[in-house]
Amino acid sequence: MAEKLLAIHGLHAAVEGKEILKGLNLEINKGEVHVIMGPNGSGKSTLVNLIMGHPKYEITAGSIAFEGEDITALKTYERARKGIFLSFQNPEEIPGITVENLLRTAKNAITGETIKIMAFKKELKQAMESLKIDNTYAARHVNVGFSGGEKKRNEILQMMMLNPQLAMLDETDSGLDIDAVRIVSSGVKHFKNEQNAILIITHNTKILEQLDVDYVHILMNGKILQTGDASLISQINENGFLHLGGDALDSGEVNTLHG
Amino acid sequence: MEKLQKNLSPIPVKTWNWLGVNSAVLEADIPAITDYSKQPITKGSEKGVTITDIRLNRDTIKFMEKKMDVGASEAMRDFVKKNQNSGYFIEIEEGEKIGTPIILQYDLDEENPTLVDDHFILAHEKSEVNIIINYTSSCTKNGFHSGVTKVFAKRGAVVHLIKVQMLADQDTHVDTISAITDEKGQVDFTLIELGALQTITGCRTQLVGKNSTGTIHSLYFGDQNRKIDINYVQTHQARESLSSIEARGVLLDHSQKVFKGTLDFIKGSSGSKGKEEEYTVLLSPTVRNRSTPLMLCGEDAVEGQHAVSTGKMDENKLFYLMSRGLSEVEAKKLIIEAEFQPILEKVPVIELRDTISMYLRRRLNHV
Amino acid sequence: MDKKKTVVEDIDRGLYDIKNKDRYRYKASKGLTPQIVLDISKEKNDPEWMREFRLRSLEIYNQTPMPTWGPSLHELDMDDIVTYVRPDTEMKGKWQEVPDDIKDTFERLGIPQAERESLAGVGAQYDSEVVYHSVKEELVKQGVVYTDMESALREYEPMIKEYFMKLVTPNDHKFVALHGAVWSGGSFVYVPPGVQVEIPLQSYFRLNSPGAGQFEHTLIIVDKGAKLHFIEGCSAPKYNVTNLHAGCVELYIKEDASLRYSTIENWSRNMLNLNTKRALVEKNGSIEWVSGSFGSKISMLYPRSILKGEGARADFNGVTFAAGGQVLDTGAAVIHAAPYTSSNINSRSISKGGGVAVYRGAVKVAANAHHCKSLVSCESLMLDDLSRSDTLPVIDIQNDEVDIGHEAKIGRISEEAIFYLMSRGISEQEAKAMIVRGFAEPIAKELPLEYAVEMNNLINIELEGTIG
Structure with missing residues (x-):
């Protein structure tokens, strides 16, 4: 039997008093690739930010367990040290901190030991090459002056270097041109193994082409409306989310559909 | 009298004296104030608005005035109160949205060469009003205007005040606005300073109510030997208040300008945001252009920023227009007009907007 | 995210706070009278012109009012300040000969180690006098002079007379007038034409005596086409009485010369740091200020660059960190006095625990300084709502062929x-x-x-x- 990595049960969550997730269930096992699709405003980003422990979101009911342990009381960095990673939809610009410094500090924090500088530099160089990131970017300040695509590739670089157990990619493919999606996608493929898992939020299928997707979840109105295999993706692409249920119509969220 | 001429319009925090920006000095002598006998109100009152002589309302406004911090010197404040020869108390009733702008038109001439006006605008809860005060002059020598306008925007009220100054070339203009806002109140000022030999003008907004807003759009034009001193202060006293100052100006010939803009975040004004921008185009090597964008901050949860840029006209823009057949002078005029346009568009009366445009064009003919 | 506020009473400044016994050979009486100034002058064997200069400065000091702007200096009582303390040692050229307690202090501050590793010359001042000075042999051969001001006054008197307090005159403000009257110690550097000093020179100022003032004078002349990096470090242990630092730095940068002047200031929190620094830059010369202000109770410090020659340039990079009980009023001023000059000011300030950080700046463009460029950028970070941060820049432009920009931002650490x-x-x-x-x-x-x-x-x- 597969080993359970993430288990979310009956999750309700609110931001600034407004309920966004309304009883969400989700289980992810090691070795699996999950995709979450859904219209804008359905709660996809809220979900991954909650798993990462963003202070703006408040859990009102339900639980999030990682490797059998409830993590809802843990600080963000404690979750990261357990092996949870989020590739941000809009990565922060952090002036004064170089990409290399961030990664070295983070890797020390996560592994709990001081890494060897030469080995680290070599690993970083290789990872950057595989993502076709110019090696001068190691000395640049995190995301400052980066294009949208460069920011996203920098997120994947961090994922590869920190080697988490659960990687959550929040629209990592949006804003990327077709070549960049291919580079990111092969990076993700390279990262994937039987001991880790990936949760991908996307509007696009290009990023999924090189991956074996195990489950596709449709998130609407704060709940998982439907779960299926990879074939669900093509259904959504043909018919959109509209045919899946009336809830979205009531809330007017269909107006923001794209994808 | 001498006391009156000095230390006018001080900045909230002093700096080096050698820069000459700490306060302004009035150069002309203050003349004896005579009656202003013309009727400034050209539009009749509307439903929901009462306009009465301010002297009849002194008791009503005394209490409100106490809270208000007028930026001008104390001596100048007393002077206006003692010598005022025109002034109105404009009261907008609760919930009334006044469509047609209220216009006060002051025009100095040989019979009425001095004006000391003192106004109080009281906008009750959720009301909205546009008020224009326009100063013109046909004086041939030494016309004088000094005045104070106070604005109180109560809960949810919106006051748009547009002041236009096109006084004659030898006139003096010393003007102060002082405003205060309750919760969700808004004061929106468009301040256009084009004429007079010396202009000393200030505007101080106290954002006292939560979620209140103060905006200033300012435009100035200096040529010949004009001296302009502008002093705007946005004081954030409440949570989540918003302010902005946007100033644009052109200086040519021997004109001089001091622009002082202050964003002041008082402790407790968390969640507030303030923004200040000044953009000046210099068109002569003999101008003097001083800017003092102050930012004072006693609260960490705020966002404040200011930016000042000064220089010659954008050469690419000039080149583009000249490549379309315009002469350099024509191109410059066009760019200046374009620069001023967003602020002129804040003037809600088309005829006045056109008058200002024509006035500007006439002045720009000297370029 | 919960906003937590913990205010630290006082921090352990570790090695900076080491106090030595107040051991001195001569100490002037407290306060300031012509007799005290004459005593100092006599103690230092001043030439006559310097004695007269001191007395004239004292007169100016007595006539000049306190500044009408800036932080309150009400706690400064000159009657309580000892203006001159001669440590009980002669100046040494060998580190081993410096008395043990003084040597230990500098050892702990890492000065001799830095000299061995990365400096071309070192000066160390303890209270009012320089106790140690050395400079690498090869620089001496190239004609570089690096010595204490007193020796310079004896050995290079004509040059000192020509430049001393000509850039910062006693008339400038009250505290430079005071400096002119009671100055003592400091460094003199002369770099001959074309000489490139690639490794930095460093002077370290240490004020040990309680209730004393430190009034060192730094005079640097970088001649045509020469290059220098000079580093200044300052510290003092904390006493419960007010110490005063009113130093003066005059930098002359000749044609095509360049000077980088770096300062890390970590005076103790009982220090009033009223320091005056100025650079005069000739044609195509450049001055670069790098400034870190961490210590002192009150600082008023605004290095001023006067760009006198065509194509001269000034850069200022400064960071100020004001903690509880500190008012650090710092900034920079640039006078563009010639065409094609340029300046770049970059200031960062941090305030926490009730500290007050003020950026005060000025950019002035004279009427003849056409085609000049200036960019000023100020950013302030507030770590809590007990603190203050004010930005007070002035821009004064007197011609139209300029490109001047100024921007400032204020805020706190982004939660995102x-x-x-x-x-x-x-x-x-x-x-x-x-x-x-x-x-x-x-x-x-x-x-x-x-x-x-x-x-x-x-x-x-x-x-x-x-x-x-």
Whole structure:
């Protein structure tokens, strides 16, 4: 039997008093690739930010367990040290901190030991090459002056270097041109193994082409409306989310559909 | 009298004296104030608005005035109160949205060469009003205007005040606005300073109510030997208040300008945001252009920023227009007009907007 | 995110706070009278012109009012300040000969080690007098002079007479008039034409005596086409009485010459630091100021660059960290007095625990200074709502062929940035410290490595226990 990595049960969550997730269930096992699709405003980003422990979101009911342990009381960095990673939809610009410094500090924090500088530099160089990131970017300040695509590739670089157990990619493919999606996608493929898992939020299928997707979840109105295999993706692409249920119509969220 | 001429319009925090920006000095002598006998109100009152002589309302406004911090010197404040020869108390009733702008038109001439006006605008809860005060002059020598306008925007009220100054070339203009806002109140000022030999003008907004807003759009034009001193202060006293100052100006010939803009975040004004921008185009090597964008901050949860840029006209823009057949002078005029346009568009009366445009064009003919 | 506020009473400044016994050979009486000035002059064997200069400065001091702007200096009582303390030692050219307690102090501050490793010359001043001076042999051969001011006054009198307090005159303000009357110690550097001093020279000023003033004078002349990096470090242990520092720095940068002047100031929190620094830059010359202000109770410090020759340039990179009880009123001024001159001011300030950080600046463009460029950027970080941060710049432009920009921002650490770093496994406190260090990074990167490390250490000391 597969080993359970993430288990979310009956999750309700609110931001600034407004309920966004309304009883969400989700289980992810090691070795699996999950995709979450859904219209804008359905709660996809809220979900991954909650798993990462963003202070703006408040859990009102339900639980999030990682490797059998409830993590809802843990600080963000404690979750990261357990092996949870989020590739941000809009990565922060952090002036004064170089990409290399961030990664070295983070890797020390996560592994709990001081890494060897030469080995680290070599690993970083290789990872950057595989993502076709110019090696001068190691000395640049995190995301400052980066294009949208460069920011996203920098997120994947961090994922590869920190080697988490659960990687959550929040629209990592949006804003990327077709070549960049291919580079990111092969990076993700390279990262994937039987001991880790990936949760991908996307509007696009290009990023999924090189991956074996195990489950596709449709998130609407704060709940998982439907779960299926990879074939669900093509259904959504043909018919959109509209045919899946009336809830979205009531809330007017269909107006923001794209994808 | 001498006391009156000095230390006018001080900045909230002093700096080096050698820069000459700490306060302004009035150069002309203050003349004896005579009656202003013309009727400034050209539009009749509307439903929901009462306009009465301010002297009849002194008791009503005394209490409100106490809270208000007028930026001008104390001596100048007393002077206006003692010598005022025109002034109105404009009261907008609760919930009334006044469509047609209220216009006060002051025009100095040989019979009425001095004006000391003192106004109080009281906008009750959720009301909205546009008020224009326009100063013109046909004086041939030494016309004088000094005045104070106070604005109180109560809960949810919106006051748009547009002041236009096109006084004659030898006139003096010393003007102060002082405003205060309750919760969700808004004061929106468009301040256009084009004429007079010396202009000393200030505007101080106290954002006292939560979620209140103060905006200033300012435009100035200096040529010949004009001296302009502008002093705007946005004081954030409440949570989540918003302010902005946007100033644009052109200086040519021997004109001089001091622009002082202050964003002041008082402790407790968390969640507030303030923004200040000044953009000046210099068109002569003999101008003097001083800017003092102050930012004072006693609260960490705020966002404040200011930016000042000064220089010659954008050469690419000039080149583009000249490549379309315009002469350099024509191109410059066009760019200046374009620069001023967003602020002129804040003037809600088309005829006045056109008058200002024509006035500007006439002045720009000297370029 | 919960906003937590912990105010630290006082921090352990470790080695900076080591006090030595107040051991001196001569100490002037407290306060200031013509007799005291004459006594100092006699003690120092001044030439006659210098004695007269001191007395004239004292007169100006007595006639000049206190500044009408800036932080309150009400606690400064000159009657309580000892203006001159001669330590009980002669100046040494060999480190071994410096008395043990003084030597230990400098050892702990890392001065001799730095000299061995990365400096071309070192001067160390203890209270009012320079106790140690050395300069590498090859520089001496090239004609570079690096010595204490008193020796310079004896050995290079004509040059001193020509330049001393001509750039900063006693008429400038009250505290330079005071400086003119009671100055003592400091460094003199002369770099002959074309000589490139690639390794920095450093002077370190240490004030040990309680209730004393330090009035060192630094005079640097970088002749045509020459190049120099000069580093100044300052510290003092904390006493419960007010100490006063009113130093004066005059920098003359000749045609095509360049000077980088770096300062890490970490005076103790009982120090009033009223320092005056000025540079005069000739044609195509350049001055670069790098300034870290961490210590003192009150600082008023605004290095001024006068760009006198065509094509001259000034750069200023400064970081100021004001903690509880500190009012650090710092900034920079640039006078563009010639065509095609340029300046770049980059200031970062951090305030916490009730500290007050003020940026005060001025950019002035004279009527003849056409085609000049200036860019000013000020950013302030507030770590809590007990603190203050004010930005007070003035721009004064007197011609139209200019390109002048100024921008300033104020705010606190972005919570999203903290979350981002925490999502990478970094603890909240370390995330905040990283962001603050990153904020100061544009300045730190201009410092020599060991000073950048010292600056980061000072930031870390300041942040410990404050956030979290």
